[in-house]
Amino acid sequence: MRRVALAGLWPLLATAGLLLVVVGAWLRERTAPWRRYQDDPQVRAVVPSLTGQRELCLTCHWSIEEISPSHPVEVVGCVACHGGVGIALDEDLAHTGLIRNPGDLSVAAQTCGGSACHSGAPADHRDHLPRVERSIQATYAGAIAYVLRAFGVQPDSVARFGIYAVQSYEGPPDNGGRPVVEALAAFQPAPDAPPLVQQFAGNCLTCHLSAEAIQAPYFYRATGCSACHVLYDNDGLYKGGDPTLPRDEPGHMRRHELTTAIPYTQCNHCHNRGNYELPTMTFVPRADIPAPDYLNAIERRVHEYYQPIGQFTLCEWELDCVDCHTRREVMGDGYLYSSQRDARYTECRTCHGTLDAPPLSYTITDPDDLALRLAFLNPNLELQVGDTILMTDLGEPLPHVVWRGDRLELTMKATGQRYDVPLVLGSGCQQRPDQQESHYCHVCHAYERE
Amino acid sequence: MCAMPTNENEWPGEEDVEPLSRRKLFTGLRKALLAATGALAAGEAAQMMAHSSQPEPPESATAGKPEDYAAPSLTFVRDVRAYLVRDALGFYALDAVCSHLGCLVRAVGDGQNSPLLGFECPCHNSHYDAQGERISGPAPRGLRYLAVELDSTGNLIIHRDRETHPDDRLIA
Ligand code: FES
Numbered sequence: 001m002r003r004v005a006l007a008g009l010w011p012l013l014a015t016a017g018l019l020l021v022v023v024g025a026w027l028r029e030r031t032a033p034w035r036r037y038q039d040d041p042q043v044r045a046v047v048p049s050l051t052g053q054r055e056l057c058l059t060c061h062w063s064i065e066e067i068s069p070s071h072p073v074e075v076v077g078c079v080a081c082h083g084g085v086g087i088a089l090d091e092d093l094a095h096t097g098l099i100r101n102p103g104d105l106s107v108a109a110q111t112c113g114g115s116a117c118h119s120g121a122p123a124d125h126r127d128h129l130p131r132v133e134r135s136i137q138a139t140y141a142g143a144i145a146y147v148l149r150a151f152g153v154q155p156d157s158v159a160r161f162g163i164y165a166v167q168s169y170e171g172p173p174d175n176g177g178r179p180v181v182e183a184l185a186a187f188q189p190a191p192d193a194p195p196l197v198q199q200f201a202g203n204c205l206t207c208h209l210s211a212e213a214i215q216a217p218y219f220y221r222a223t224g225c226s227a228c229h230v231l232y233d234n235d236g237l238y239k240g241g242d243p244t245l246p247r248d249e250p251g252h253m254r255r256h257e258l259t260t261a262i263p264y265t266q267c268n269h270c271h272n273r274g275n276y277e278l279p280t281m282t283f284v285p286r287a288d289i290p291a292p293d294y295l296n297a298i299e300r301r302v303h304e305y306y307q308p309i310g311q312f313t314l315c316e317w318e319l320d321c322v323d324c325h326t327r328r329e330v331m332g333d334g335y336l337y338s339s340q341r342d343a344r345y346t347e348c349r350t351c352h353g354t355l356d357a358p359p360l361s362y363t364i365t366d367p368d369d370l371a372l373r374l375a376f377l378n379p380n381l382e383l384q385v386g387d388t389i390l391m392t393d394l395g396e397p398l399p400h401v402v403w404r405g406d407r408l409e410l411t412m413k414a415t416g417q418r419y420d421v422p423l424v425l426g427s428g429c430q431q432r433p434d435q436q437e438s439h440y441c442h443v444c445h446a447y448e449r450e
Numbered sequence: 451m452c453a454m455p456t457n458e459n460e461w462p463g464e465e466d467v468e469p470l471s472r473r474k475l476f477t478g479l480r481k482a483l484l485a486a487t488g489a490l491a492a493g494e495a496a497q498m499m500a501h502s503s504q505p506e507p508p509e510s511a512t513a514g515k516p517e518d519y520a521a522p523s524l525t526f527v528r529d530v531r532a533y534l535v536r537d538a539l540g541f542y543a544l545d546a547v548c549s550h551l552g553c554l555v556r557a558v559g560d561g562q563n564s565p566l567l568g569f570e571c572p573c574h575n576s577h578y579d580a581q582g583e584r585i586s587g588p589a590p591r592g593l594r595y596l597a598v599e600l601d602s603t604g605n606l607i608i609h610r611d612r613e614t615h616p617d618d619r620l621i622a
Contacts, residue, residue: 012476015483022487049552070573075552116551116588367577367586376575 034060034089037243043089048077055079055086057094064242068258070377081111103226105133105210112225122169122334125370132209132225134166135332135343140208142339144187147204150278151194159338161187163208169334176393178342180335199281206283207270215251218289221269222253228330229258231266234290260322260378263414264305267321272306302447311446313438320414324351326396327374347436350392351401351410352424354433359423361403363388371397380416507531507547509611516541516606516622524561530608532596533557535566540619543608544582545594550574555593569593581616 035041037060044058057078058064066073071081079086081102088094102111113119113129120126136142139162148154148161162184173180189201205211213221220236221227233239236250245252274285291303302317315324322330329344337343353359364371364385374397375383383389383399390401390408400411401421408421424431431440511530519525519536527534531554532543546554546569553573559566559580568585569578576587583592597612598620606622 009476012480012483015480015487019483019487019490022490026490049547072553072573075573372586373575 032089033091038062046074046077048073048080049075050080051077053077053079053086056089057082057084057086059089060091060094060244061242065240065256067256071258101222101224101226101230103222103230104224105138106224108132108224118225125373127334128331129225130169131332131334133332134168134334134336135209135330136337136340137227137330138209138332139163139166139184139336140187140205141181141184141336142343143204143207145338147197147200151197153189153193153197157338159184159336161185162336163187163205163210166336168336173333173335174394175333175335176345178345179338180342181338182336184336196278196281200276203281204276204283213269214285216285217250219269219273219285220251221266226253226258227270228262228266229260231255231257231259231262232269234265260374261380261414262320262322264301264320268304271321272304311439311442313441313445314447316438317447318419319410319412322413323400323410326392326398328394328396345394346392348431348438348441349424349433349436351390351398351408351421354424355429355431356425356433358425359390359401359408360393361388361390362397369397371399375399378413380413381411507610510607510609512601513606513608515604516600520562522561524557524559524566526557527608530596530610532608532610533569534598534606534608535561537561537619540621541598541606542614542616542619543596543598544569545596545610547593548573548576548589549584549591549593550576550587550589 042059043056044062045054045056046058047054055077058073061078067076067081077086078084081099083097083099085094085096088096099107099111102108108129109119115121115126118126118128119130122131132138139159141159141162144161145154145157145159149157154160158179159181163186165184165186167183168180187201187205189197206214209224209227212223213219215236217236218234220232220234222230222232231254232252233254236252238245238247238249238252238254240253240255240257242256272286273289274283276282277284289304291300295303298318302312305317306312324346325344326346329346332343349359351359364383364387367385369385371389372383372385375381378400381400383402388403390398392398400413402409402411408423410419410421411417412419429444507530511527513525513527513530513534516536519534519541521536521538523536525534526532526546527543530543531546533546534541534543548555548571550571551573553571555569555571555576555578557566558568558570566580568580569582570576571587571589574588576589577585578589578593579585581592582595584590595614595616595618597609597614597618599607599609600620600622601607606620
């Protein structure tokens with residue numbers, strides 16, 4: 001009889017134990033942290049067509065902005081760029097191996113890169129990443145060469161060192177004859193280098209694409225590709241829809257979005273923010289930022305735009321940096337340059353022409369023309385086969401400067417605002433064709449600050 | 451205070467209970483517990499499954515009766531991610547999944563009120579002509595032609611898993 005009783009009891013206890021385990025799991029599930037991010041908690045899955053692997057990231061990040069129309073979440077997903085464990089709902093597990101900024105140059109080869117994405121063939125203009133890695137913004141070669149020369153470590157300003165060792169693209173550059181260098185070694189001052197060079201290495205290698213931003217208003221930015229293509233507000237506050245990101249914690253992107261509509265404020269997170277004091281080799285931020293409240297919007301713009309030195313023409317502060325400086329200048333062309341001056345090649349005449357000729361232009365006939373691709377990526381530009389657009393001396397298209405009948409119209413990439421571009425030809429301008437640097441324009445066209 | 455029995459004899463009323471009815475009781479309780487466990491687990495699993503997922507398109511899907519479609523017409527059949535086209539010769543289906551990275555292409559023109567000019571991809575601007583041939587953009591090839599058939603009840607079925615020749619038509 002007792003055996004019978006126990007024979008019935010143990011399975012019962014086992015079942016009760018199982019129920020306890022299930023109830024425990026149920027309770028755990030009901031109170032899971034991810035539920036706090038949704039009013040109507042549900043697991044949200046996507047199976048991106050690129051990977052075919054189920055991802056649950058949107059369970060917590062459910063109302064985050066789509067990173068861009070070219071990277072829809074149902075195609076690319078989250079994990080292809082951000083890593084992590086896509087099928088996990090536990091925060092720590094899901095974020096194991098998380099890549100917070102896929103645009104950082106240390107990981108970009110595995111995130112943005114790939115032959116079908118942004119490490120493709122130069123002939124297809126899909127070599128964004130290898131070009132950026134060689135750009136002067138990434139190598140910082142110009143500043144290093146300048147300092148080494150200033151302190152007598154090298155006899156000239158030809159770059160020999162960069163933030164990391166890198167080889168130039170092979171073959172002669174098609175760059176209009178600007179000087180390039182073949183390779184850079186990683187900058188590491190010798191132990192017997194002058195103390196100020198040592199200090200430069202310690203204090204001043206903060207202004208390049210791999211350097212973390214200074215965590216202060218106006219300086220907030222990401223690194224790598226995202227330094228330019230993910231916008232940060234001056235206050236560094238996130239203003240998008242991801243419920244997991246705090247709204248009151250500075251140091252975040254404005255929204256989870258990639259863009260080519262890049263305003264000058266984004267460039268200014270690095271540029272025109274201050275100077276290095278040579279005697280001490282320390283960075284001294286500008287004291288006149290933020291701009292005084294009494295300035296109106298356009299005055300504020302010119303105040304913030306440039307450091308209070310030099311002269312500038314109307315277009316230099318009315319437009320954004322990306323309206324004049326081309327992708328080859330900013331993102332590099334695969335060759336290594338010794339200075340900004342060597343890397344830059346647009347001139348006033350690129351848009352305004354000369355006394356003798358209008359600016360160079362061409363009519364788009366090929367539906368695969370690079371200009372159409374660039375215009376497609378920018379929400380403010382519209383371009384089609386048959387449009388006549390400007391191009392640089394090197395044949396680089398300027399998809400935002402289009403002939404409309406006998407008018408030359410520039411559309412600002414960041415805002416969509418349109419301007420008629422005045423031409424030198426037929427005007428009273430007396431600039432000589434060999435005087436193309438902007439200081440010649442400033443003689444007549446300089447604008448005064450407030 | 452609930453004291454655990456120290457030996458079998460201390461189970462309450464053991465002597466008074468028929469072994470079989472105790473077994474029945476235990477079995478009944480066990481079944482009830484199992485049912486509760488199962489219900490709880492199934493409920494949770496069902497909730498986990500009933501999330502807003504974006505499933506893979508099925509290998510085939512029905513698209514209604516042929517008479518539902520005007521000639522000419524172009525209809526996006528969401529289930530199977532394809533455009534069902536009816537022209538003067540019959541029915542055919544074009545895959546709406548871009549051959550580049552898999553975004554859904556948009557038709558330019560509806561083939562009814564406005565002529566079908568082609569297809570464009572909103573992701574990286576690949577363009578295809580009205581026959582699905584690649585015109586421009588990063589797409590490596592044209593759109594696939596998918597087999598269209600009638601099932602035994604006279605419904606159109608589009609097969610994602612079966613490519614067909616561009617000249618093939620279902621005459622219905
Ligand atoms: S997915 Fe269609 S063009 Fe890239």
